[in-house]
Amino acid sequence: MQLLVSVNSVSEASLALSAGVDLLDLKDTTYGALAMLDMGVSQAILQAVRHHRIAHPASTVTVSATIGDDCASMEQLKQRMDARLEAGVDIIKLPATIWLDSDLQTTLQRFLGHQVSLIAVFSPAELAEHAFMHEKLAELSAKGYFGVMVDTIDKHMPVTAQVDQHTLRAFIQLAQSLALTVGVAGGLQVSDLKLLSLMRPDYIGFRSGLCEQQQRKNCLSASMLMTTVEKMSDICQ
């Protein structure tokens, strides 16, 4: 099980890299749920990741990026994705407003055809619609998506309070049975790790719970990050 941490600056990325975080998620954490990070900042972070990989050849750190909570056109989608992939992002995370949009499918199919790794993000409400969730997971797998995850918009409650355990388990198990990498995120605290780890997602995502005053727009706390990395490593042993 891996740890994903959303970062919004070179200093946060460097902190996460030195702590040994597996998945760096480039995201503007000042608004929305999947807001995209400025390209200049993204490029600077990717440069720091390249330096880290050179200095630590055994590092398996992977970089994902969000591209916004919505997208107006195929041209805009292509431009946002191209910019990040060319800069060195490994995985693009898409909200349902994009991965479900019939007008954007041609562009998404083109990226999938070029083996670009895409993650489709589900909201708690979308998981609650069991038939919809089953149907979409099968479709995404057939289309060649790399993975899926659940993340929340309302950050006042953890995802574990917004989705019942049975549904979360079903989502994780069905996705994995369809060869989709699956992640769980949304207002999580370190104390949620134990329960979630029993469900065996491929990764668990954090932001708010690792920030000063638990506010996702504040900076990452170095001590919270270290505590989480250590806890994760204990759980995974």
Ligand SMILES: O=C[C@H](O)COP(=O)(O)O
């Ligand atoms: O992708 C992971 C999210 O950025 C998690 O953010 P959050 O812990 O603030 O919900």
